[in-house]
Amino acid sequence: MKRIVTASAAALIALTGAASAMTADVSGYDAAQVRQYAPAFDLTLVDADAIAAAADVIENLDEDDASFAAIQTGVLKELERGL
Numbered sequence: 001m002k003r004i005v006t007a008s009a010a011a012l013i014a015l016t017g018a019a020s021a022m023t024a025d026v027s028g029y030d031a032a033q034v035r036q037y038a039p040a041f042d043l044t045l046v047d048a049d050a051i052a053a054a055a056d057v058i059e060n061l062d063e064d065d066a067s068f069a070a071i072q073t074g075v076l077k078e079l080e081r082g083l
């Protein structure tokens with residue numbers, strides 16, 4: 001019984017570490033930018049690379065003076081790729 005509890009605790013620690021490592025690459029600024037263009041999208045379902053790519057889309061299209069709708073479309077496409 002003691003082995004089972006110890007193994008379960010070790011597994012939970014490993015899974016928690018892996019989950020936090022997945023979100024560690026996303027800055028709060030990038031996530032806040034993405035939320036401006038996709039407020040209804042659950043960012044916890046998306047990997048960190050997709051959020052970073054969506055933030056890059058925002059920066060690139062914003063420099064080109066693209067419309068809100070054009071930026072939003074690009075952001076949503078990147079987020080959907082990350083699902």
